[in-house]
Amino acid sequence: MSTSTVRRDAVRSSTVPAGRLASIARALAGRHRVALLLTALFAILAAVTGGGLEKHLSAGGYTADSFESVRADRMLAERFRAGSPNLILVVRADGDIAAGPAAAAGRALVRRAAGSPGVVYVRSYWTTGDASLRAADGRTGLVLIKLAGDEDTVNRTSHALVPRLVEGNGPLQVRATGPAPVNEEVERQSAEDLTRAELLAAPLTLLILLIAFGSLVAAGLPVLVGVVSVAGTLVVLRLLTEVVPVSIFALNIATALGFGLAVDYSLFIVTRYREELGRGREVVEAVVVSLRTAGRTVVFSALTVMLSFAALLVFPIYFLRSLAYAGIAVVGMSAAASVLVMPPLLALIGRRIDRFDPLARLRRRRSGGGGGWQGLALWVMRRPVAVGASVAVLLIVLALPFTQARFGLMDDRVLPRDNPAQTAADVVRHEFTGAGTAPVVIALPGLDPARRAADLADYARRLSTLPGTERVDSAVGSFADGRQVAPPSGAFHAQGSTWLSVLSDTAPSSPAAERRVRAVRALDAPVPALVGGDAATLVDTKRMLADRLPWALAIIVVSMLVLLFLFSGSVVVPVKQLVANLLSLTASFGAMVYVFQDGHLKWLVGDFVHTGWLELTVPILMFCVAFGLAMDYSVFLLSRIREEYLATGDNTRAVAFGVERTGRLITAAALIVATVLGAMATSQLSILKLLGAGLALAVLVDATLVRGLLVPATMRLLGHANWWAPGPLRRLHARMGLKEE
Structure with a gap:
């Protein structure tokens, strides 16, 4: 037996060191029935408390009170009863709207609208004679309505007013569009899409876990933790709505991430638990070791994702800020559910974790090394320059379409093509140029x-x-x-x-x-x-994002560098991982333009109305979420590489070991997250299609090209230099670094 093997086995078979996670695991495993009963009660109460969450969420949130355009619109409404309309009625008659019963019905409609609470002004052809409010064929007209208040107030007023205005108009057919009705349709469609995505993702996730584990028992445990996490997520979002506005899109993203990350984190803990049982540990000891190692990595990984979300807090628009609040809370909930629920579940299941798994013996026999992922890592490390350069060039080429990106603000075209608010808006655009706003x-x-x-x-x-x-x-x-x-x-x-x-x-x-x-x-x-005006709002939004984006990037870069240094003790690994994570996003950002801006390959995600530009805030949101997820997988891979390197001192062997131990695991985890997020691409809202498809692609690219090829290549090229740090920082890490003891 080699000296390095003796060192590694000594490290792994030593007495489990005390620590907070170890103490938590031992306590939960020792009282697993009580812990699981409390968990079940929490899940039930959370489901009840979080029920009906949708009605407390807000549509909109894309502007800030500090915008000059917002202050101008507020002043126009308050002082002049003017400003851009936020509710537009498209009125159609069989004949001329200016004559006969159609004209009388039109004037009655205007009077009904003008006398409604919350209405600032009503303008129409019948009351102003403005020819721009009557179509060239004379059979279609517009009623422009300005509603008072902020976005939420306007949306509530529109919800109550529109049904009374579109019905009962005699010879007139009336459809509603404009920002307020569009926001209401977005909210309704988002809720429908969430149900569809959940029904699609849940069985696919279970199937992936069954393939990864081979055991129905082992596959079911992460799903149970995921359910608890989603229930807790609903409570978190409901509590957030009491103190801050929360975007309706937060529900789709947060529940997807809540389930996906909870399953991922639990997957890592279950895998480590099976390894420890295979080494002959008793059940409780295996639970403690799993939480001390994989559980510690879960907590650290969750922290990195939360810090990525925290970067969104620098932007003063509540669409991004509410997603930051929700994302931070949901990732924390996912990690907490994994760390607190998995130990009592594992203690209850014990050695039955591999029940109904015909490959259990083979898996245990191969747990000491060897395998396809290790072979891939060794193949890459024999030709690191060729592989690393090829992957980097490919990823950079995939990003090139993003250099042609154009940006705008979300409007009715986020809705499906046949939505009434969208088709009515098309009439305004094509038949009333310049009349709407x-x-x-x-x-x-x-x-x-x-x-x-x-x-x-x-x-x-x-x-x-x-x-x-x-x-x-x-x-x-x-x-x-x-x-x-x-x-x-x-x-x-x-x-x-x-x-x-x-x-x-x-x-x-x-x-x-x-x-x-x-x-x-x-x-x-x-x-x-x-x-x-609308164009001024776009200019203000672009200026705000340009001013705040450097601060958001600084938060992500500095926090990740510090955390990865505390985790690894190296100044090289953190910089290298930041570059690798950036490269993992290139395909998504290129596809964002190629598919959603330019309209190519639309059949991959389903039909949508492409506008020739991207919603301005989506790339920033996608960057923060995808970067955090990429860092998540970086931490899991680095944790196993570092563990082996500390035990053997052999960098090449440590990389091969780390890739072998995490390759199948990260692939399964990435498939689960990609499935859950990719299910959003089935949405009828183009913004959710974009987020779902883009994030799923980023996760898959990161788990395959980056973690499977690029990281082993760069780790081999730098060798022992991967773990270098100047003397003062080494001493700092010795005092403050994150350690397993």
């Missing part, structure tokens, strides 16, 4: 048009000469190409202030509209101006 609105608080008419006219005239501007409407008249084309309107001033509407023929999400917003803001105004 003014691309740019400008509030001028404190400028009285009666006293400073000349200044206001000069400003409106200069605005009308900006490239792409069709017309500027104001209290002193309408202007086009630097000259007045229509008389003054009293609708543009109140309380000693005024506002202007800048119309154009470009979509608010287009680059031309963004340039126009910047040009308007750069133009000298008679008083400090607030520039709003």
Whole structure:
């Protein structure tokens, strides 16, 4: 027997050292019946408490109160009863809407809307005579409605108002669209999609576990922990809704991650438990060792994922912040469920863990080494430059489409193509160009048009000469190409202030509209101006994300470097893992553009309305979640490599051992998470399709190309240098590093 083998066996067969996790495991295993009874009670209470969560979640949350565009819209609503409409009725008649019964029904509809609580203004062709609110064929018209309050208030008002407006209109057929009805449809569709995803993911997850373990008993344990985690997740989200707004999308992502990660973490603990039984340990001792080793890695891995989510807190929009709160809580719940529920389950099952497993003896016989994954690692390490360079080049090439990414804000086209709110919005886009919303609105608080008419006219005239501007409407008249084309309107001033509407023929999400917003803001105004509108909101969102993104990246990079140093004692491994994790995201970001922006290969994820751009916040959300998951698998692989390296001092052998011990495990874990997240790609909402498909692809690429090929290649190239750290940091790690004793 070699010296290195003696050293390794001595390390593994020593008395189990005391520690918090070891103490927890021993206590839970010793009182496993009480612990499991309490777990069952918790799951039941959690299911009851978390029931009906959907009605407490919020749709929207893509803007911040600090945005200039948001402040402009609020001022327009409060002072002028103006601003972009958030509820649009598309009204259709068999004949001319301006004559006969259709006209009378249209005027009645407007009166009913105007008299409803929470309505700021109602505009229509029947009340204003504005030709832009009547289609060219004369049979379709728009009713533009502004609802008061913040997003949640507007959504509640719309929910109560829309059913009363679309029904009972005689000769008119009425459909609702606009931000408020779209948000309500997104909320409804999201709940339906969640049920579908869960029904699809659960049996596939069990099947993967059965293939990985071969034993129905062993496969069932992680599923039980996953159920407890999801029940706890619902309670966490419900409690969060009492203190902060929580996006409706948090439910889809958090429950998927809650189940997937809980199953993954439990999978690692069960696998280690089986190994320890195979080495001849008693049940309780095997449970304690499993929690001290795999359980410790689970806690550390959960911390890395939580810190990735924490980076989202730097952004002031509650769509991202609520996902950060939910993600942090859910990952913590998954780790807690695995660490606290698995020990009593294992103590109860004991040596029956391999029952109904015909391959149990073969698995135990092979537990000391050898196998396909070890062979793959050794093959890679014989040609590390060729393999490492090939994989890196491939991943970089897959990322190239992202260099052509274009970004916009979520609108009705996130809904399925046949959704009424989406089809109604298409009518607005194609038949009422520029009528639905003014691309740019400008509030001028404190400028009285009666006293400073000349200044206001000069400003409106200069605005009308900006490239792409069709017309500027104001209290002193309408202007086009630097000259007045229509008389003054009293609708543009109140309380000693005024506002202007800048119309154009470009979509608010287009680059031309963004340039126009910047040009308007750069133009000298008679008083400090607030520039709003949909295009201005896009500009504000991009600026906010650009300002805050470096801080988010700094949180992720610094925290990961520190944690991996405390875990490994090396300054080389953390840097290398950060680069590897970034490469694992390349395929997802490239596919994001190729499929969801440009519309190629749509059959892979099902039909959706592609807009030619990506929702602005999704890449940031995907980066934080996928990076955390990639770091999760890095920690599990490194933990086994480091364990062997400390026992033998042989870097090549340690890498082969680590890949062999974790290859099948990480592959199964990645398949489970990819299945759970990929189930979201069956959603009818394109944003969930994008998140589900992108995250599933990132996990699979990380578990195969990165962990199976790139990591062994780079570990072999650097050899013992992988574990290098300068003297002061070595001493720091000796005092503060994360150790198993």
